[in-house]
Amino acid sequence: MPEATFRIHRYDPERDGDRRWQEFTVPYESSLTVLEGLFYIQESLDGSLSFRYCCRAAVCGSCAMYINGRYRLACQTNVKNLEDAPITVEPLPHMPLVKDLVCDMTDFFAKYEYVKPYIMHDSKYPEKETLQSPEDRRKLDNPVDCILCGSCYSSCPSVWGEDNYLGPAALLWAYRFEADTRDEARKARVSSFDNERGVYRCHTITNCVEACPKELNPTEAVQWLKGAAVRRRIFGRWK
Amino acid sequence: MRQEVLRKGEGGVWPWFLQRITAVLLLYGLTVHLVVLHVLNIGRLTFDNIGDRLGSGFFVFTDFLLLFAVVFHGLNGVRMVLLDYGFQGSKRTALDAALVVIGVAAIAYGIWAFWPWLTD
Amino acid sequence: MIYHELIIVGGGLAGLRAAIEAKRAGVDVAVLSQVYPARSHSGAAQGGINSALANHPDSADDTPEKHTFDTVKGSDYLADQDAAKQMCEDAIPILYQMEHWGCPFSRFDDGRIAQRPFGGAGYPRTCYGTDKTGHYLLHTCNNEAIKAGVPFYTEWFVTDIVSDSDGRACGVIAYDMTAGGFEGFQAEAVVIATGGAGRTYSNSTNAIISTGFGASLAYRAGVPLKDMEFIQFHPTGLLTTNILMTEGARGEGGYLINGEGERFMAKYAPKAMELAPRDITSRSIWTEILEGRGIGGKQFVHLDLRHLGREKIMERLPGIRDLSIHFEGVDPIDEPIPIVPSQHYTMGGIDTDVDGRTELPGLFAAGECACVSVHGANRLGGNSLLETLVFGRRSGAAASEYVSGLAQRRRGAPEVEKALQRMDEKLAALTSRSDGEDPYAIRAEMTETMKESFGIYREEQIMQTGLDKLLALNERVHDVYLRHTGRVFNLDMIRTYELQGMVEVALTTAAGALNRTESRGSHSRTDYLARDDENWLAHTLAYREPYGRPRLDRKPVTLGLYEPQERKY
Ligand SMILES: Cc1cc2nc3c(=O)[nH]c(=O)nc-3n(C[C@H](O)[C@H](O)[C@H](O)COP(=O)(O)OP(=O)(O)OC[C@H]3O[C@@H](n4cnc5c(N)ncnc54)[C@H](O)[C@@H]3O)c2cc1C
Ligand code: HEM
Ligand code: SF4
Ligand code: FES
Numbered sequence: 001m002p003e004a005t006f007r008i009h010r011y012d013p014e015r016d017g018d019r020r021w022q023e024f025t026v027p028y029e030s031s032l033t034v035l036e037g038l039f040y041i042q043e044s045l046d047g048s049l050s051f052r053y054c055c056r057a058a059v060c061g062s063c064a065m066y067i068n069g070r071y072r073l074a075c076q077t078n079v080k081n082l083e084d085a086p087i088t089v090e091p092l093p094h095m096p097l098v099k100d101l102v103c104d105m106t107d108f109f110a111k112y113e114y115v116k117p118y119i120m121h122d123s124k125y126p127e128k129e130t131l132q133s134p135e136d137r138r139k140l141d142n143p144v145d146c147i148l149c150g151s152c153y154s155s156c157p158s159v160w161g162e163d164n165y166l167g168p169a170a171l172l173w174a175y176r177f178e179a180d181t182r183d184e185a186r187k188a189r190v191s192s193f194d195n196e197r198g199v200y201r202c203h204t205i206t207n208c209v210e211a212c213p214k215e216l217n218p219t220e221a222v223q224w225l226k227g228a229a230v231r232r233r234i235f236g237r238w239k
Numbered sequence: 240m241r242q243e244v245l246r247k248g249e250g251g252v253w254p255w256f257l258q259r260i261t262a263v264l265l266l267y268g269l270t271v272h273l274v275v276l277h278v279l280n281i282g283r284l285t286f287d288n289i290g291d292r293l294g295s296g297f298f299v300f301t302d303f304l305l306l307f308a309v310v311f312h313g314l315n316g317v318r319m320v321l322l323d324y325g326f327q328g329s330k331r332t333a334l335d336a337a338l339v340v341i342g343v344a345a346i347a348y349g350i351w352a353f354w355p356w357l358t359d
Numbered sequence: 360m361i362y363h364e365l366i367i368v369g370g371g372l373a374g375l376r377a378a379i380e381a382k383r384a385g386v387d388v389a390v391l392s393q394v395y396p397a398r399s400h401s402g403a404a405q406g407g408i409n410s411a412l413a414n415h416p417d418s419a420d421d422t423p424e425k426h427t428f429d430t431v432k433g434s435d436y437l438a439d440q441d442a443a444k445q446m447c448e449d450a451i452p453i454l455y456q457m458e459h460w461g462c463p464f465s466r467f468d469d470g471r472i473a474q475r476p477f478g479g480a481g482y483p484r485t486c487y488g489t490d491k492t493g494h495y496l497l498h499t500c501n502n503e504a505i506k507a508g509v510p511f512y513t514e515w516f517v518t519d520i521v522s523d524s525d526g527r528a529c530g531v532i533a534y535d536m537t538a539g540g541f542e543g544f545q546a547e548a549v550v551i552a553t554g555g556a557g558r559t560y561s562n563s564t565n566a567i568i569s570t571g572f573g574a575s576l577a578y579r580a581g582v583p584l585k586d587m588e589f590i591q592f593h594p595t596g597l598l599t600t601n602i603l604m605t606e607g608a609r610g611e612g613g614y615l616i617n618g619e620g621e622r623f624m625a626k627y628a629p630k631a632m633e634l635a636p637r638d639i640t641s642r643s644i645w646t647e648i649l650e651g652r653g654i655g656g657k658q659f660v661h662l663d664l665r666h667l668g669r670e671k672i673m674e675r676l677p678g679i680r681d682l683s684i685h686f687e688g689v690d691p692i693d694e695p696i697p698i699v700p701s702q703h704y705t706m707g708g709i710d711t712d713v714d715g716r717t718e719l720p721g722l723f724a725a726g727e728c729a730c731v732s733v734h735g736a737n738r739l740g741g742n743s744l745l746e747t748l749v750f751g752r753r754s755g756a757a758a759s760e761y762v763s764g765l766a767q768r769r770r771g772a773p774e775v776e777k778a779l780q781r782m783d784e785k786l787a788a789l790t791s792r793s794d795g796e797d798p799y800a801i802r803a804e805m806t807e808t809m810k811e812s813f814g815i816y817r818e819e820q821i822m823q824t825g826l827d828k829l830l831a832l833n834e835r836v837h838d839v840y841l842r843h844t845g846r847v848f849n850l851d852m853i854r855t856y857e858l859q860g861m862v863e864v865a866l867t868t869a870a871g872a873l874n875r876t877e878s879r880g881s882h883s884r885t886d887y888l889a890r891d892d893e894n895w896l897a898h899t900l901a902y903r904e905p906y907g908r909p910r911l912d913r914k915p916v917t918l919g920l921y922e923p924q925e926r927k928y
Contacts, residue, residue: 012845012847013847014539014845014846014847015845030599031599042850042851043799044799046842047841047842047843047850047851048842048843048845048849048851049850050847050848050849050850051850052394053567053568054394054398054399054400054566054567054568055398055400055402055403055566055567056566056567056600056602057403057566057600057602057603057682057686058681058682058685059402059403059491059494059678060394060398060399060400060402060403060566061397061398062394062398076685076686078685098537098847098848099845099847099848100848102537102848104537105395109395109513113505116506117502117505118460118461118502118503118505118506119459119460119461119502121459125455125459127455128412128455128471129412129454129455129458129459129464129471129472130458130459131466131469131470131471132466132470133466133468133470134465134466134467134468137463137464137465137466140463144463144488144491144494144495144498145491145494147398147402147494148395148397148398158323161323161324161325162323162325177461180461180463182459182461183461194251194252195249195250195251196249196250196251196322198251199251200250200251200252200254200255201251201323203319203323226252226255226256229252230252230256233252
């Protein structure tokens, strides 16, 4: 049976609170994802290991980690495809820690909720669906696939430097609703991100693009929002 | 952090927009500068030739554009960088004031340097 | 102790939809969820949600009645027909509401919500957003709940439901995973929306957190679980991981191919072919495999999409392609996908009426953990997302009404206090042991037993052995010990505690399956091949008996619209 060696970031606030590394060897049959490896360790080698999980199919965003120096979803990463050994597994960098591989996502979600990530609609709805052309729908292709995994947020130097910066994911979601033909929000949403702790904090570093395990492009969305802000001011066009 | 604690930033759109506009002007100005000085002007570098060029309307326009653009772009760029490093509140006001002073001085110096050819 | 008028356990589609309804009815409601709501398992749903919108060119004369008929027929006549009718009628407004809330459905050229054909349906009525419909719907409801101002208790794991001395649900006990500690919640009513029990099987398409533990909470509180023997096996799970390949892949025209290169569904469902209902399709695949016609004689067949072409795959099934590439190393544009029928859905669940009420006053349930029943013995693809929304909304409304109608409030604080204490004692007992049974060994034995003994084909002797094994495991599971006793994010504790509920839920499936001496829908017995309407046109109710085999009872099926007929596709 082949084996994989994992080098795992450990941190327990209830013990000494020190961060340390621990190595484990995990045997497997034909294929092993990093998440399966973590479960093996937790079940058979060290019951104290903590990590997040849910769907194990790359759709829920729970298991984003920093694996062998890259942002990846543990459930989607097969050890066969990792070149370096041992496999180094860290929580999302630059985030406050909870335990081991679990980081604190409170700020991340607070900022997400701050941009009012929902449709605002004042006029009366039609009796049936609001019509939307396939082309208009296609503008949403990129942001609606976001699984809120936090990789982009963790990778962004502007986030590291400013606690109040909304970060790529929240802004991607702001774009998702600004670009939606059905949305009628005016100042209500724009005021949350059209400022120096919102879009203008982005310096198109594009770490987020590289980090995103869903291959989305938050930077492009942010640039669109900046452009829309100018268009709005000069031509008075909201959409 | 809870949402209520999240501090909102202010402004930002015009500095961002003008940085881009001035970047375009810089592209234009620097292209003209490079083409004229380093391609067309090879072997014609005499005091009179340069003086004529600097006095012509087209170059007055381009050079002043470049002057304003470069000063704004450079200083605003520095400002953007410094704001990212926590220049907020009174520090920010001081920074803005300092940059305006530097900017005005730089432009005044530029005008002074061009002056002899403008008044010719 | 924390107080809210209404506590919703679970932040999946059902839980969120219930919470929004309650919040907008003016009730002080909160959602407790083991994961951030938008990470719930509902987000994994791919293919779509059924509603007779009649948008598809081939479905112009589709109606809720026809949808009801398909649902009832698909259920092998075990669905309660009034409930099915209710769901199919509510389907139309609820779909439009999801669209108005911003759900990014795929569109037809005329701008209307796109629909595709799905198994067991007479018309193409499955509305979809590419192959990520669940993800889009879940985010839509998550966001609408944010808009409505519903507070989330994220990463709180509920371990108990508390009833007061009058026999009303009056709160829950929950473990705050990130802060590390137990807390009592006092409430006037509780809605359970904790999803399915797929993980009681080792070959499930479900999320790792779909353990059925939530249903066990109600079960322990004295509420019966209904029809738990009906477990859906999805025809197309990826071979190595059981990750789902949506029925939409066949809806878009994908073929099922056996080791001899045939489209074998021609033998089993000549009209519907690959789009026969799931029970029939899964059995067909399994029969091919058992008779040696798997690919290379092995235990899998192929789902072939190659003839659809790159463009259609990229536009309609991009997620399927990604999953297949990442998890199986196969690009469906170039190669057929190896698939195997896998446990997929729990038709049974907490016994409720059409408004989510259970036998315990103040306790409501909705979504996959509940059984209304609209799916009967076999659920149609696209009907369960619908169920979560329709019955989530209804239970939210009914719970709000219940709460508003209460004469006395804030009762049951002493009971919540006591339950919290009991929890601490229980935990102390678990953590004080330094030796005992390994919970993960028990978990593995249980899930294997479920797969082997209560799978696609069932038979008396095998089931009896399986049930005995489960009963033994149910004893052993109380002698487990924890390797980790810390308080923060203690997976060892959560997963061990969860396991105790899972075994009990598995026992209800096992006992019900052994008891039901007929074949109906997904419950397919090799020793009782036929459906037996005379004796078995009835729901199974399983009541908890301390430490062991559940007590079984029956409940009549509500008919009234369609007389049971033989199912042919
Ligand atoms: C891969 C896959 C694809 C599917 N595709 C389709 C499809 O195309 N069409 C269709 O109609 N149906 C589909 N289904 C079925 C459908 O997705 C589910 O039935 C439905 O989403 C269940 O929703 P729910 O709200 O009941 O539960 P879930 O979405 O599972 O949510 C359960 C919630 O409960 C919480 N929870 C659980 N236990 C606890 C606890 N103890 N304490 C606190 N919180 C707890 C969880 O955190 C979660 O928030 C699919 C299912 C699977 C597995
Ligand atoms: C071809 C000429 C140039 C182009 C096209 C250009 C373009 C840009 C753009 C688009 C930005 C904005 C980046 C952002 O939004 O984060 C920028 C920033 C900046 N530019 Fe320029 N620029 C040019 C020349 C110059 C010159 C000559 C200077 C120096 C005087 C300069 C100094 C700066 C600085 C300091 C910044 C801020 C850096 C930052 O925001 O991270 N640029 N430039
Ligand atoms: S944009 Fe990508 S990296 Fe960022 S949260 Fe969404 S899925 Fe994760
Ligand atoms: S567990 Fe859901 S993305 Fe990995």
